[in-house]
Amino acid sequence: MRHAQVLNALAVILGIFALTMFVPLAIAWLYGDGAERAYDEAIFVALGSALALWLATRRRRRALTVRDGFLLVALTWVVLPFYAAMPLYFHIEELSFTDAYFEAASGLTATGATVLSGIDALPLSINFWRMQLHWVGGMGIIVLAVAILPLLGIGGRQLFKAEVPGPMKETALTPRIAETAKGLWTVYVLLTILCGLLLYHFGMAPWDAVMHAFSIMGLGGFSSHDASLGHYQSLPIELVAMGFALLSAINFATHFMALRSRSLRPYLADAEIPYYFGALGASILGLTLYLLAFGVYPDFATALRHVAFHSVSLATSLGLSTTDYTMWPVFAQLWILFLGSFIACSGSTGGGIKMMRAVILYKQLFRELLRAMHPAIVRPVRLGGRTVPESVLHAVLGFSFIYMVSIVGMTLLLSASGLPIVTAFSAVVACLNNTGPGLDAVGPAANYSVLSDFQTWVCTFAMVLGRLEIFTLLVVLTPAFWHK
Secondary structure (H helix, E strand, C coil), X not given: CCCHHHHHHHHHHHHHHXXXXXXXXXXXXXXXXXXXXXXXXXXXXXXXHHHHHHHHHHHHCCCCCHHHHHXXXXXXXXXXXXXXXXXHHHHCCCCCHHHHHXXXXXXXXXXXXXXXXXXXXXXXXXHHHHHHHHHHHHHCHHHXXXXXXXXXXXXXXXXXXXXXXXXXXXXXXXCCHHHHHHHHHHHHHHHHHHHHHHHHHCCCCHHHHHHHXXXXXXXXXXXXXXXXXXXXXXXXXXXHHHHHHHHHCCCHHHHHHHHHHCCCHHHHHCCXXXXXXXXXXXXXXXXXXXXXXXXXXXXXXXXXXHHHHHHHHHHCCCCCCCCCHHXXXXXXXXXXXXXXXXXXXXXXXXXCCCHHHHHHXXXXXXXXXXXXXXXXXXXXXXXXXXXXXXXXXXXXXXXXXXXXXXXXXXXXXXXXXXXXXXXXXXXXXXXXXXXXXXXXXXXXXXXXXXXXXXXXXXXXXXXXXXXXXXXXXXXXXXXXXXXX
């Protein structure tokens, strides 16, 4: 079997993933919420599949190549939502397989787009499972697995480079890739605990605090309430959510280096951070004044509160909401949706093209304008005091082109299927950027249940494509990938 080693590694990852279902199962048994059987069946199927696949391929294991890493990552993010959907599909009778897969993919890709309504009435364990998917998928099940796979004789570096975006692909934070993954997860866990404790301190019920900490740190956006964070009407809770969303959208390598060195210097040395806070701060101030000019809110403080929260939430790809921002003027709606395309830093749990690529694109454009005026000028593109290689510039340009083509192509597909253009465009942008809520029929006051099965699958593909930063999935879909 040509790809036996990939399937063997997939079996291990699936087995690890199946074990995570025991947490919501324990909650279901503890509270008797009626979802116990759904988890029993899902765990049986997932562990059975993992064991069967592992036994069938155990004699063909070898070190993974770069090509194997791409294939394994793509398979993981396609296969895991199938098993993640099982507890939802088995328990919620009216949920179709398409919608269950969409919900699970939205959870694992930390998108937060939902097809469910009546969320307040769902069993605790089902809501916990939805938001646990955010937390696991936010940092990446692959990054978790590379800390364990080396112990099983399966190389992890190829997985890490295929899964993790941005400069972390080329930077070994610690000598061994497993130690790197463990270091990143250590930071992730510590920030999650702190976030949960603060949410609890400011009035959330214990389980709500845990679940929303998962959602915020994964920059997912699922909530245990139909009204999202608007259910609480609490400024302190909104400030906690904003603060940790901002931290989650910063490169976790920077957090790790700061923790290890016990210093803030890594944040000062991170070239993305000034642009990150600068673009976000300017947008918040500008939109606040804009909404005041249109009389949307009665005073500056109220306008600032709502604009700041939703700008941070959508820009970082968190996707939680406190009010229906689709009631704002169209420009303001489009701007906060647009922010999600580039604000999050590389190596974070956020979506979009990432701030580093956006800055490189801006600097490249400025250089070309100078060249048009002064053809003989030599002006390298520099970022963080370092010259950006031409190969990186070409890669960023290629990525940006594919990103725009993906948005246009999928928007046209949804529009051709009968979806209004604003709904189609915002759904694609929100899913590709892993933001969650869009505009119009898929805005924060509605959900994605209005989509047909075909439209739902297009959005599901967009979520996975965005989570893997486009190239990882498209590489596997090219014919050349399958040639020997």
